[in-house]
Amino acid sequence: MLALALPSGRMLDDCVKLFESAGIYFPKEILESRRLSGTSGDLNFLVCKPKDVPIYVEYGTADIGVVGKDVLLEGNPQVYELYDLGIGRCKIVVAIPNDAKPEELFSKDDIIRVATKYPKIAREFFNKKGISIEILNLSGSIELAPVTGIADVIVDIVSTGRTLRENNLKVWEEIAISSARLIANRASLHIKAEEIKTVLKRLKETRQPQ
Amino acid sequence: MRYLTPPPGFKDYLPKEVEKIRLVEDTIRKVSESFGYREVITPTLEYADVIQLGTNTKDDTILYKVIDRDGALLSIRPEFTTSIARLVTTRYKGERGPLRFYYIGKVFRNIPFQPLMQKEFTQGGAELIGESSLFGDIEIISLIEEIFERLNLPIHIEVSHAKIIPAIIEITGPSILEAIKNGDFVSIKSYINDKNILSFVEELPFLSGGKEVIKEVQGYVKYIPGLEEPLKQLSTFISNLENLGYKRTKINLGVVRDFEYYTGITFEGYVEGLGLPVVGGGRYDGLLERFGVPLPATGFAIGIERVASRISKEESEPDLVIGYTEEKFREAMSLAQEKRKEGLKIETILCLKEEELKDRRGRSKIFLC
Incomplete structure (x- = not known):
């Protein structure tokens, strides 16, 4: 099971679309209610303030996350930056x-x-x-x-x-x-490499390189 | 007085946590000694120049500094390896080794405060000095695996080689170093024109596993010739460990250690549930030479509080609690003395009624009145 931290607000809608086209579906309770967490398939979704996404990932509460490059530049968190998702430009x-x-x-x-x-x-x-x-x-x-x-x-x-x-x-x-990046916790990338690779691969296949 | 709580980055440890910390320390001590390592104690303060020469970092803001009576600038140690290198080059001059030392003690880093990242923490580690062969590196990994095995804590050790990044930089130029250090595998793209090198660098964080990883990347040697030697070493290294039955160690070419002094095999270890490494280290063949003695060396350091936070251990309690009234003082004390001689933990409490003992921790309780 992977935990995925996502930014609330404007970027969340773009994330939902992007992940759905990659065959990763958000849990109903997040889409239809005010719940901030929920499970769908092998993923546990956490929705937090964009600025807080790297915090959840840095401490390993979330294994991976989606966050704007602007937030990463400002906070310089100790996380791996794996992929440019192209949304939130x-x-x-x-x-x-x-x-x-x-x-x-x-x-x-x-x-x-x-x-x-x-x-x-x-x-x-x-x-x-x-x-x-x-x-x-x-x-x-x-x-x-x-x-x-x-x-x-x-x-x-x-x-x-x-x-x-x-x-x-x-x-x-x-x-x-700036654009949204897929980031990963340092330990998770080692311990859960296969699961993270799978998510990354799906997202990469979805998005046309620019 | 500003506050009664410790400053950010410092903390009090209560008995329950201390017991776990001591258990980790005892385990490091016992296992290191079982491999023939002997403990050294180095001073908390060193000349700032020595620390600077050892860590060779441009950023010395993480050092706590104080001025000595004679005006010399001193630094509180941020780690032990530099101190041990200095110790060996002064006190073991002329020795060719191998020398085996371990240490356990506090280190101090003046980092911006974040939870989980203490400014004061305990490191326990070992250094093998004067052994240049890969067998030295294998010994160090075996030692770490044994420690975590004894702590019953599954460790994931990820091994890489300090010469891999320089091999890439030789081709691409140093502009990618900052991005690699920050784990930024997105902006690296903009620095690399060659498609083959780019696909290698992009794969770096995912190049993990056993011997097969080396085979997987062998094809890149023709584009990055500097990879040949480190890959050869990693291959021999991992095969030997597998043969010895050490199964918790994998190759992961994405591991980049912060310390500048590494020259060969490097590694980091992770445990489930903690987003930060609990152990790190590697080969640092050039470090002792900076102090005038060209000896090869390799070693590791464990973050003891981080490990302690992940182990489960029942809190200890007195074997016997003796409650006594004023009149029974002598009787209670001699009973306690007798039991302590048997090696039991005895707590004595002056009280009026037996009920007062009800909430005290203790395996068994008696009340003398």
Whole structure:
């Protein structure tokens, strides 16, 4: 029996579709009720906050999991990253106000304040650029920060770019491209190699390589 | 005073847990001695330079450092292997070995706090110094299997070779190292152009099993010539273990050990129900040379608290609890003395009524009044 941790929210629907086309069916109680765990076939499904998926996998409570690359970059958990599932594609970007000129914005004497849910990614990016920043760690609706003046720029994920546009922001630079990854616990990959291989193989056969 | 609880990453161990920890330690001690290893104790603090030279890590933030009276920078040991290498090169100068040492003690790592990852923990391990042949590596694995056999805890040992990753890097360049260390088998793709090498690297985490694994990957030697020697060694190694009846060890080419000093056979061991390795080690032929004595060596370290958390052992209790009233003090004490001489565990309790003994732990109880 394998335990599989999945991210709640938007990505869960994509996971259901992807896994179903690979012949792996979610348990009814997860699809039809608010239950967060359930068993189907040889798999025990656990649904948790996207950020928490690597935690369940790192401690071996889940043997494998599905999580965005953005979460892995931010948390750097000790897990094996096995496969790019191709769903949940988005970009991690630095966005600035529409009317801002980057050369002025980043050359001013004041320290730039960056609002983000990804403090580690943001800090590493600006460190590499040699730009001094101050992180404002928010938990959501990051686009609001430059509008209100609480921060100068943001680091966040974008998929369509609509939220940015509607809040008068534009992409300044792309930091990384993110998509959902299949991750595995280090011990499980050794002890339950065959079972994990089977799941991986089914998913690989489903997805056309890009 | 900030808090009354220990700082994050440190903890108190209560008798029930300590008994398990001691059982693991005793088992390591007994089995190591049965293989001819002798215990050494090295200091908790070493010169920071020594630790740095041994572990050769760019990231020294995991070291706890203190300043000595003379201004020297000292470091609390993050592991034992470096200390033992230093000890051998100073105290056993001119010896060619083989030397067999084991150790049990606390190590300290200033890592970001996470549950299960203690900053202070106990390591028990053995080092075989001066034996360059594969028989040395086989001895180390046998020793580990015997320890876990005696603890009645099924261990899964995964063996790889430290020269495999360098062999790949020789072809691809060092850009893939970071990804391999992080276990990121997705972004590796973007660094490798050659299809044959890519398919080998992608398969790495799944290349596990017995001798047959070596046959499976033999075809890659023509693309990655550096694989030939490590694969040959692994093949001999695993056949010998199988012949000796050690069945808990498999080849797994995906094992990458953190420590930089490994040069040959490396391994990690896992137990069911714990997502982290409980034992790790390998051959480190270059380490002693850094201290001026070119001796080959191999060894392992067991994370004792991690192992202890997975074994079942009944909590011990006194053989006899003697309750006594004030008047019966002498009588109670001499009874206790007599029984202790027989080797029994006796707890004595001053009380007024027999009922007070009701909830005490003890195999049997008497009340003197």
